[in-house]
Amino acid sequence: MNLHKVTKIAAIVISVLSLVFLGGLMASDDAANSSWITPLIYLSYVILIACIALVLIYVFKNLFSDKENIKKTFISIGLFFALILVSFIIADGTEVKSASNEIIASESTSKWVSTGLNMFYLLAVVAIGTMFWTGLNKIKK
Template sequence: MNLHKILKYVAYALGIIGTIFALLIITGSEGMIDNILYVTYVVLFIVIALIVIYVVKGLFAGNIKKTLTTVGLFLAVILVSYLMSSGTDLNLDKLNEKGLGITEAISKNVGAGLYAFYFLIVTAIVATFLSSAKKLLNK
């Protein structure tokens, strides 16, 4: 039995368990919310483990130089985003009156994440348009 069949059966089992828990929540069993969270954590762990396994497998099977270049560029985007973020964009005194506990470091990290997201989404859109234009011109 290959890995694909095993994962297919695991996905079916988790789907059935999730459906049962969802029906129990809908019918009013509020104690089931904790159980559905546990299933979510298990599924998240399985997905992360599979991603790590296939990434490591792909590293050794493919072109490691290209992979390391891509990872390096991604880390460069994160670094530039962090350096661009100031952390002083918000009025922290007003927010902390509400008991949120937001510090300048938290604000800087959130800002860096937003800048990275904006840069990566623009890069993805441009790459999509360039790929589509290249396909249209080659036909």
């Protein structure tokens, strides 16, 4: 049995269990809902963990199948960390105070928030530039 059939069967089983739990939740009154909520939460945790595990397995399987994939991945990760470093360097780390001189955000919190905003702006510029570049290349052809 191949993996596609196994995942299809697992999805059907999980769907049926979810429908049973949902039906039990909807059929019960408010006092009994707490007995149905806990199994639903645990089921969602199991599904989330299974999805994350499958994604990680296939990502690493495909990543290590070819040396070119590993090289491109490490270059991309290095560029991403370089953008984080540039964002951190240009970030402003001033303390934020309220009108009554209470500290709302410390210097380090302000620095990291500014880093996140700078990173967003840099990635937005890269995305817009990439779309512009591909559009120009399509026009040229």
